[in-house]
Amino acid sequence: MASTERTGLKFRPPTSSAAPSEDFEPPAISWLQGKWHVTHSTLPMWKKNKNVTITYTSLPQNAELLDDLVEYQPVNSNKQKKVEGIDTPDASARGAYSWRGKGLxxxxxxxxxxxxxxxxxxxxxxxxxxxxxxxxxGIDVYARQKAGLSETLLEQVKQELRAVQDDNVKKLADTIFPIKHDSL
Structure with missing residues (x-):
């Protein structure tokens, strides 16, 4: 399945629903590294939480593996919570990863x-x-900047998601909601 590119943005359907898109070049692991603010999502648990971030760091013993740290706070609390795991690239689909939790x-x-x-x-x-x-x-929208994407870009992203050749992604695109982030 080909990726969509109607607004200048490139999207692809999930590999679980289609053959990998040959014209979609996924980001390099080095591009994914660092802190991301999760500004929009379809995951119900984020409706009760705020300041959601994900930080990816390559592991010293294997740069292809990513340490995955999700941090967030309940909406009515300043208590910091976290979920830790390791992301392993999927050998059969570029830009796809298997996550495994750490500890408990x-x-x-x-x-x-x-x-x-x-x-x-x-x-x-x-x-x-x-x-x-x-x-x-579900779907998460990440931004490097805490302020997130401009309204114009966010609408383009939603438009492209609605055009992806996957019925589940199309439905999810209409249920994306903003995640609260404390102001700077």
Whole structure:
């Protein structure tokens, strides 16, 4: 399946629903590294939380593996919570990863992939995660800047998601909601 590119942005369908898109070049692991603010999502748990960030760091013993640190706070609290795991690139699909929790969450796993990304507004990415025992399938919108994407870019991202050749992604595109972030 070909990726969509109607607004100048490139998106692809999830690899779980289609053959890998030959014209979609996923981001390099070095581009993914660093802190991302999760500004929009479809994951219900984020409605009760704020200041959601994900930080990816290559592991010293294997630069292809990413240390995955999710940090957030309950909406009515300043208590910091975190979820830690390791992302392993999927050998059969570029830009896709298998996540495995650390510590007590070692029994938990998930599959996620980059559907679209770009450098506009300081850098952004859209990830799709498959359903797990604990979460429904969903979409996250990441931004390098805490302020997130401009309204124009966010609308372009939603438009492209609605055009992706995957019925689940199209439905999810209409349920994306903003995640609260404390002001700077």
């Amino acid at each position: 969450l070692k029994i938990a796993s998930s599959h996620w992939e980059v559907l679209g990304y770009g450098d506009e507004d300081g850098g952004w990415a859209v990830t799709y995660f498959q359903k797990t025992l604990f979460t429904p399938a």
